[in-house]
Amino acid sequence: MPGRLFREESVRAVLGWLRRLGVPRDDQPDLAQEVLLSAFTSLSRYDPARAAPARWMNRIAVHVAAHYHERQRHRREVLLEEAPDLAVADERPGAEELIGSEQQRRLVRSWIDALAPEHRALLLDRHVEEIPMAEIARRRGLPRSTAYKHHARALAAFVELAQLAREGEPG
Numbered sequence: 001m002p003g004r005l006f007r008e009e010s011v012r013a014v015l016g017w018l019r020r021l022g023v024p025r026d027d028q029p030d031l032a033q034e035v036l037l038s039a040f041t042s043l044s045r046y047d048p049a050r051a052a053p054a055r056w057m058n059r060i061a062v063h064v065a066a067h068y069h070e071r072q073r074h075r076r077e078v079l080l081e082e083a084p085d086l087a088v089a090d091e092r093p094g095a096e097e098l099i100g101s102e103q104q105r106r107l108v109r110s111w112i113d114a115l116a117p118e119h120r121a122l123l124l125d126r127h128v129e130e131i132p133m134a135e136i137a138r139r140r141g142l143p144r145s146t147a148y149k150h151h152a153r154a155l156a157a158f159v160e161l162a163q164l165a166r167e168g169e170p171g
Helices: 010-018 025-041 053-074 095-114 118-130 133-140 144-167
Strands: none
Touching: 010 025, 010 053, 025 053, 095 118, 095 144, 118 133, 118 144, 133 144
């Protein structure tokens, strides 16, 4: 019997019922699917002695349409005469910021270049390449604690260079 219930003519009947029950055309296919799914999932409770298959599916359609109209009644749409101004500030940096950051990048690069080669390599591996300290220690054949000490010394040398450069800047 399920094969007879879920045929194309059943779908057309459900769509017709939903249309006569006042469901807008755009929502009819979705609600028809809901009706058919509900019928399929409750098929084990269907008793042919109580109602014909079409009548049973019609009752499901009436129930689904009633719930649809209830939800629509509580749904609020606010129509605006004019679209609100949704201007969003551009998060990208402006030309001045780009120039400033480029200058700063060159300055930092000059400090890095002035470091001893072992300090420079360590800082670039850790902070530019983002290699974990455990991997840096393994590559260099060092205990992890020693690698951290080398990193601290490299950072201290970098900070010292930066401070010296800042002290030499005109005021």
